[in-house]
Amino acid sequence: MPVIEPISPQTAAITAGVLAEALPYIRRFKDKTIVIKYGGNAMTEPELKEGFARDVVLLKLVGLNPVVVHGGGPQINALLDRVGKQGQFIQGMRVTDSETMDIVEMVLGGLVNKEIVSLINQHGGRAVGLTGKDGHFIRAQKMFLKGEKDEEQIDIGQVGEIESIDPELVALLDTRDFIPVIAPIGVGSAGEAFNINADLVAGKLAEVLGAEKLILMTNTPGVLDQQGQLLTRLTPKIVDALVADGTISGGMIPKISSALEAAVNGVNAVHIIDGRVKHALLLEVLTDHGVGTMIERDE
Ligand SMILES: Nc1ncnc2c1ncn2[C@@H]1O[C@H](COP(=O)(O)OP(=O)(O)O)[C@@H](O)[C@H]1O
Numbered sequence: 001m002p003v004i005e006p007i008s009p010q011t012a013a014i015t016a017g018v019l020a021e022a023l024p025y026i027r028r029f030k031d032k033t034i035v036i037k038y039g040g041n042a043m044t045e046p047e048l049k050e051g052f053a054r055d056v057v058l059l060k061l062v063g064l065n066p067v068v069v070h071g072g073g074p075q076i077n078a079l080l081d082r083v084g085k086q087g088q089f090i091q092g093m094r095v096t097d098s099e100t101m102d103i104v105e106m107v108l109g110g111l112v113n114k115e116i117v118s119l120i121n122q123h124g125g126r127a128v129g130l131t132g133k134d135g136h137f138i139r140a141q142k143m144f145l146k147g148e149k150d151e152e153q154i155d156i157g158q159v160g161e162i163e164s165i166d167p168e169l170v171a172l173l174d175t176r177d178f179i180p181v182i183a184p185i186g187v188g189s190a191g192e193a194f195n196i197n198a199d200l201v202a203g204k205l206a207e208v209l210g211a212e213k214l215i216l217m218t219n220t221p222g223v224l225d226q227q228g229q230l231l232t233r234l235t236p237k238i239v240d241a242l243v244a245d246g247t248i249s250g251g252m253i254p255k256i257s258s259a260l261e262a263a264v265n266g267v268n269a270v271h272i273i274d275g276r277v278k279h280a281l282l283l284e285v286l287t288d289h290g291v292g293t294m295i296e297r298d299e
């Protein structure tokens with residue numbers, strides 16, 4: 001027989017309060033799709049990864065449709081290091097030659113994807129891992145970055161921009177109660193692989209699935225100002241100014257542009273939250289305590 005520890009009346013009241021608080025959110029989000037981007041920087045601690053998997057399973061069991069898109073930037077860097085290659089980023093995008101592409105595909109489609117799938121399944125969910133090559137559901141073409149001079153283009157190799165996402169495969173998995181776990185790899189017209197920033201995949205997927213929420217989990221409390229203070233609400237106009245003056249830089253650039261695009265294109269709620277906080281996902285979805293930065297449309 002398990003030993004049941006007695007809890008104090010105060011702890012019991014707090015616990016019961018939290019559970020009761022979740023009820024309206026469970027009702028509001030029942031059968032709604034929530035796209036969760038799990039960033040590579042938020043998946044470093046084993047305990048946090050376990051917690052994330054449990055939270056996703058809980059959301060599914062109470063009737064929501066979580067769809068996970070994962071990153072894995074630091075995990076790709078670690079394997080590049082082991083083979084003696086230095087990772088390089090321009091405007092938040094990895095310069096991807098064909099050898100790097102192989103490593104990206106191995107790490108994202110193999111190691112990271114299967115680890116998340118396995119953790120969710122161990123906690124009682126039914127996760128299925130996909131890359132955009134499965135059913136050719138994420139079609140991509142080569143991306144060029146804009147240079148400083150007019151019309152200057154920077155070639156960063158096999159980095160893709162999304163041409164289209166076919167929602168059918170993911171929707172099909174949802175209807176049979178599977179939890180899709182998606183690695184951000186796209187397929188080109190000749191069947192070649194493209195490395196796509198995971199924030200961009202998550203944003204577009206939220207749009208095409210008509211998701212209720214897009215949650216981007218990363219390793220900062222949200223978007224910060226120059227003084228390091230959390231900005232709790234952002235609109236496109238404010239974001240433009242923050243990018244122009246350099247407050248938003250690096251990996252936050254694709255994240256915020258994907259968040260804005262999703263908000264403008266109909267995703268009701270878009271949040272950038274701190275994946276290092278235990279159960280940040282549950283706090284965001286099922287309680288009154290919004291965490292992180294919420295991105296809204298301009299009035
Ligand atoms: N204004 C900002 N607020 C918060 N983080 C920022 C900001 N500008 C740049 N960053 C950087 O963006 C990083 C998050 O992007 P990234 O490293 O790509 O994370 P992820 O792996 O979760 O996608 C932060 O760790 C931080 O270094």
Ligand SMILES: CC(=O)N[C@@H](CCC(=O)OP(=O)(O)O)C(=O)O
Binds near residue numbers: 038071076
């Ligand atoms: C083009 C590009 O930069 N692709 C990313 C894909 C992984 C990713 O987005 O991972 P995070 O979410 O952990 O940053 C990369 O190669 O790192």
